[in-house]
Amino acid sequence: MHKNRVKLGVAATRRNIFSREDAIKHKNIILKTICDIGIDYVDIEWLNDDGLLYDASFVDSVAEKFKQEKVDALFIPHCNFGCEEAVCKLAKKMDVPVLLWGPRDETPEPDGLRLRDSQCGLFATSKVLQRMCIPFTYIENCWVTDIKWQDELIKFIRVVSVVKSFRNMKIGQIGTRPGDFWSVMCNESELLEKFNIETVPYTLAELADNMNLKLKDKEKLEPVVEYINLNFSFDFTDEVIYKIAAMKETIYEWAQKNELSAVAIQCWNAMQDITGIMPCAVNAMLADEGLPVVCETDICGAISAVLASAAFEFKEPVFFADLTVRHPTNDNAELLWHCGSFPASLKRGDVSANLSHHYTLPTECPGACEWELKQGEVTIVRFDSVGGRYSLLAAKGQGVDGPKCRGTYLWTEFKDWASLEKKFIYGPYIHHVAGIYGDAVPILEEALRYMSGVANDIYNG
Numbered sequence: 001m002h003k004n005r006v007k008l009g010v011a012a013t014r015r016n017i018f019s020r021e022d023a024i025k026h027k028n029i030i031l032k033t034i035c036d037i038g039i040d041y042v043d044i045e046w047l048n049d050d051g052l053l054y055d056a057s058f059v060d061s062v063a064e065k066f067k068q069e070k071v072d073a074l075f076i077p078h079c080n081f082g083c084e085e086a087v088c089k090l091a092k093k094m095d096v097p098v099l100l101w102g103p104r105d106e107t108p109e110p111d112g113l114r115l116r117d118s119q120c121g122l123f124a125t126s127k128v129l130q131r132m133c134i135p136f137t138y139i140e141n142c143w144v145t146d147i148k149w150q151d152e153l154i155k156f157i158r159v160v161s162v163v164k165s166f167r168n169m170k171i172g173q174i175g176t177r178p179g180d181f182w183s184v185m186c187n188e189s190e191l192l193e194k195f196n197i198e199t200v201p202y203t204l205a206e207l208a209d210n211m212n213l214k215l216k217d218k219e220k221l222e223p224v225v226e227y228i229n230l231n232f233s234f235d236f237t238d239e240v241i242y243k244i245a246a247m248k249e250t251i252y253e254w255a256q257k258n259e260l261s262a263v264a265i266q267c268w269n270a271m272q273d274i275t276g277i278m279p280c281a282v283n284a285m286l287a288d289e290g291l292p293v294v295c296e297t298d299i300c301g302a303i304s305a306v307l308a309s310a311a312f313e314f315k316e317p318v319f320f321a322d323l324t325v326r327h328p329t330n331d332n333a334e335l336l337w338h339c340g341s342f343p344a345s346l347k348r349g350d351v352s353a354n355l356s357h358h359y360t361l362p363t364e365c366p367g368a369c370e371w372e373l374k375q376g377e378v379t380i381v382r383f384d385s386v387g388g389r390y391s392l393l394a395a396k397g398q399g400v401d402g403p404k405c406r407g408t409y410l411w412t413e414f415k416d417w418a419s420l421e422k423k424f425i426y427g428p429y430i431h432h433v434a435g436i437y438g439d440a441v442p443i444l445e446e447a448l449r450y451m452s453g454v455a456n457d458i459y460n461g
Contacts, residue, residue, distance in 0.1 A: 169306055
């Protein structure tokens with residue numbers, strides 16, 4: 001669903017009083033390493049004989065080229081001391097995340113001469129970036145062959161993925177919020193004005209009408225029906241399965257047409273009155289296809305899901321959970337649960353992917369899901385606001401054993417649940433979180449440098 005590959009603008013820099021030849025040598029090694037990692041990048045080899053930024057007169061040409069190429073971030077390796085004036089003017093013109101790093105300096109020559117002084121130049125450039133109020137990310141001065149450098153470069157690409165997604169987000173809203181859910185209220189115009197986050201409305205009536213159109217041509221739904229038959233266990237009628245398939249295809253096509261980042265859906269009770277099914281299995285399938293769909297028309301929850309997914313470049317599916325109850329015997333564990341919207345690809349390997357009737361609503365509508373998620377490291381994420389003040393909370397946990405539950409669920413242990421619980425209580429958060437496997441905390445924390453207007457509430461307890 002997401003076409004969000006990060007493109008890096010690489011403008012390696014040098015200063016004239018240090019070794020030109022050594023700077024070119026290190027630049028070539030750096031570009032080869034970036035290429036080997038598989039990062040999409042644009043260089044400045046066309047700029048001059050060196051392919052290096054060493055004079056402020058080059059800035060306009062480089063900025064124009066990078067803007068034409070639609071680069072999402074700058075990487076400024078200091079191949080010797082570097083040209084702080086040119087680097088900082090370029091960063092100011094581009095207004096994208098900036099990565100600052102330089103390869104570690106070698107032993108001085110036998111006669112005592114030093115060829116590069118890269119570290120010294122990094123101190124100078126970082127001061128000027130701060131003076132110009134330009135946020136940046138720094139990787140420790142280290143050897144170009146160090147695995148740490150490559151790991152941190154990949155982390156930066158993921159940081160940029162988060163920032164790029166945040167600055168270009170469109171959330172689909174299917175139906176209004178459930179009347180009793182005051183907690184999911186959001187300010188649509190403020191999200192647009194502050195962050196350029198757009199909401200795209202779609203009524204339940206439109207959803208039902210387009211589902212009915214698809215049900216008139218069931219042959220086109222066969223691939224989805226076949227997928228459901230192969231991957232889920234259920235005792236539903238064919239009519240129910242075709243409705244699930246029709247809803248899934250309707251939402252997917254609408255999301256593609258409108259280039260949506262995620263969808264927030266009014267999953268009960270009006271939906272059951274109009275369509276006769278629960279959307280849980282639909283949400284689960286769409287999440288596995290890269291489109292997060294969150295419950296109870298929670299727009300901020302949908303934003304949370306996009307940020308979580310972007311932290312791993314949309315290569316991992318997101319699940320959307322309630323913080324529900326504390327573990328009966330483990331004081332640091334909490335139940336991450338929902339009626340059945342978790343992606344089936346994340347289920348525990350020894351359990352079945354069961355589709356069922358909803359077990360708490362009086363209608364007992366079909367279409368809910370029931371399975372436990374696999375254990376492993378997970379990150380929970382919540383973007384939210386109160387009084388116009390926005391913040392982002394993320395915390396790392398670990399899936400653990402716990403009692404069986406209806407619906408889709410994962411018992412998750414945190415380092416100190418009591419202190420994390422207070423963060424949610426004192427807010428501005430609610431019980432909804434986006435969950436993703438892996439440690440997204442350092443990525444999201446770094447991304448917040450570039451998310452103006454969003455306070456850092458990352459939990460490292």
